[in-house]
Amino acid sequence: MKIAVLGAGKMGISFSRSFLKFELIKPENLHLITRRKENIQQLEQQFPGSKVSDFLGVSTVDADLIIVAIKPQDFQFVAENLKFRLNESQMILSIMAGIKIKKIQHLFNHKKVVRAMPNSPTLLGMGITGYTAAKGISFVDLMQIERFLNSTGRSVYLENENLLDGVTALSGSGPAYFYYIVDAMIKAGTEMGIEKNLAELFVKQTMLGAYHLMNTSDKSLEELIKDVASKGGTTEAALQTFEENRLKDSLKKGILAAERRSKDLSE
Numbered sequence: 001m002k003i004a005v006l007g008a009g010k011m012g013i014s015f016s017r018s019f020l021k022f023e024l025i026k027p028e029n030l031h032l033i034t035r036r037k038e039n040i041q042q043l044e045q046q047f048p049g050s051k052v053s054d055f056l057g058v059s060t061v062d063a064d065l066i067i068v069a070i071k072p073q074d075f076q077f078v079a080e081n082l083k084f085r086l087n088e089s090q091m092i093l094s095i096m097a098g099i100k101i102k103k104i105q106h107l108f109n110h111k112k113v114v115r116a117m118p119n120s121p122t123l124l125g126m127g128i129t130g131y132t133a134a135k136g137i138s139f140v141d142l143m144q145i146e147r148f149l150n151s152t153g154r155s156v157y158l159e160n161e162n163l164l165d166g167v168t169a170l171s172g173s174g175p176a177y178f179y180y181i182v183d184a185m186i187k188a189g190t191e192m193g194i195e196k197n198l199a200e201l202f203v204k205q206t207m208l209g210a211y212h213l214m215n216t217s218d219k220s221l222e223e224l225i226k227d228v229a230s231k232g233g234t235t236e237a238a239l240q241t242f243e244e245n246r247l248k249d250s251l252k253k254g255i256l257a258a259e260r261r262s263k264d265l266s267e
């Protein structure tokens with residue numbers, strides 16, 4: 001299998017690293033395509049043995065799978081300025097937020113398209129990816145793609161493409177919501193006089209421990225909350241303030257706004 005990655009940014013690079021780490025491809029079968037020529041040298045050092053080109057300078061792509069890892073906003077330009085021909089057997093795997101399979105097929109004039117939404121922990125092989133495929137893609141092709149996706153973490157096939165906007169809003173963007181909450185907790189810690197590095201330790205270890213408890217316990221989230229919140233105690237005081245400020249509603253609204261944005265990106 002030969003793979004080309006169009007857009008050697010954060011996700012393109014972490015995907016490439018995972019494929020190499022799990023020896024799903026050989027370095028010489030990886031072709032990274034970047035926007036700027038200035039990036040070529042650094043990428044060549046990062047990926048010894050692999051081919052690196054700049055987008056406008058690449059005239060052929062000898063790959064079975066082409067991963068499109070550019071920003072959705074760059075897609076139109078890329079589609080209109082493609083200097084290489086896609087042949088019928090090549091598979092496109094898009095990880096662009098929002099851009100629908102139909103649009104990719106139309107702008108690339110190419111049928112074989114799989115659309116996936118990973119998230120940033122792919123970098124550690126701890127990501128989760130939702131994916132779906134254009135009609136007519138064989139089971140064997142799909143399983144091959146899944147094998148690659150699974151080197152970056154877990155993957156879930158979705159029949160209904162529309163659900164990918166929800167997946168984008170939940171798990172694609174999700175790591176940022178988590179960091180946002182962690183950041184707010186650390187800031188509260190420093191405001192209460194705890195040194196920043198100590199506040200970070202307390203919060204991160206709390207998140208780690210709570211995550212494992214949630215994952216191993218038979219109890220519901222509500223019961224786990226009750227286990228911490230003593231009647232008339234400190235947790236209850238915090239939770240009451242969260243409720244008064246509609247924190248849960250606000251988080252839900254934010255996630256729905258992300259879903260809306262994902263839908264808008266294909267317009």
Ligand SMILES: NC(=O)C1=CN([C@@H]2O[C@H](COP(=O)(O)OP(=O)(O)OC[C@H]3O[C@@H](n4cnc5c(N)ncnc54)[C@H](OP(=O)(O)O)[C@@H]3O)[C@@H](O)[C@H]2O)C=CC1
Binds near residue numbers: 071095118
């Ligand atoms: N970041 C995340 O957590 C996630 C991102 N995604 C999706 O992945 C995609 C990439 O995101 P991310 O890696 O974060 O973004 P980055 O900006 O890090 O990567 C995009 C890369 O594409 C390059 N690029 C732009 N135009 C071209 C071109 N014409 N030819 C070749 N390369 C080009 C950019 O080059 P330059 O450096 O010059 O700008 C950049 O390196 C997006 O579509 C995003 O929606 C999906 C899930 C999670």
Ligand SMILES: O=C(O)[C@@H]1CCC=N1
Binds near residue numbers: 097168172
């Ligand atoms: O914010 C974005 O648009 C991309 C998609 C999911 C995560 N990052």
